[in-house]
Amino acid sequence: MDLASTVQRLFAALRRRSPPGLSLTAASTLSILDADGPLRLTELASREGVTQPAMTQLVTRLERDALAVRRASAADGRVVLVEITTAGRDLLHHRRRVRADAVTSLLAQLPAEDRKSIEAALPALDRLASLIS
Amino acid sequence: MDLASTVQRLFAALRRRSPPGLSLTAASTLSILDADGPLRLTELASREGVTQPAMTQLVTRLERDALAVRRASAADGRVVLVEITTAGRDLLHHRRRVRADAVTSLLAQLPAEDRKSIEAALPALDRLASLIS
């Protein structure tokens, strides 16, 4: 029983219950844009750990779906600033709510002591995630 | 701070540090074959939560890479039995070891009480994962 396998199993399960229409990377990128405002494409690619061409295409899809827009930088003509739209924000928040509800209802099926230990470990797991990023 | 987001962040981080050469679904499918022996293609698809055509293609890739083989069923001529090879088993175990080592070295960077609470929650998280599948 190791943490990596457990995380993988949990994630695979979550993914299967996620509403479709937004890939993992797309959702994660929207989260960053939601939290940290307009960002350069290169900065986004670096934060997501994907290549610049991959981010170009992802942003193109997000823009096609009206979830984000490209803007020019006044300071540097080469730079593209990516910004989340209201529709993007709405979709993101809706997905989060749906997913959180699903997890909550699953947790409710566990014994109380299991819930308690998971809840107690959450801040530590969060710090672990921050450590890795 | 919710569990779903934390799991997603942990998984994204793990994925980025995973050695290449085996996708998430490929690794997960090999795990099933490793643990539960030769299985029918339909059974594999159902356990992975993917469609039958998707599993056909995945098994074709695994077979091409010599990680699994197709076998005929003596009892039913329609059935394909998928079996992990020694090379598949070796690769799987190697990946697990590499990943477990990475997680261990990361956990070592956390305060002792964080490690303790994560360790304490692991069985509960495992049960949660089983619940979802």
Add this chain to the structure above:
DNA sequence: TATTGTTATACTCTATAACTATA
């Protein structure tokens, strides 16, 4: 007819290499 699996087709997502535009 029902079940098992494959093939055909299309889309997302990713990478590397080559390119364009701006600094």
Add this chain to the structure above:
DNA sequence: TATAGTTATAGAGTATAACAATA
């Protein structure tokens, strides 16, 4: 020349629909 981003190309991975073989 260096940097920011795009385009070209290729491959993995997924889905739905249509098909072939076996039961």
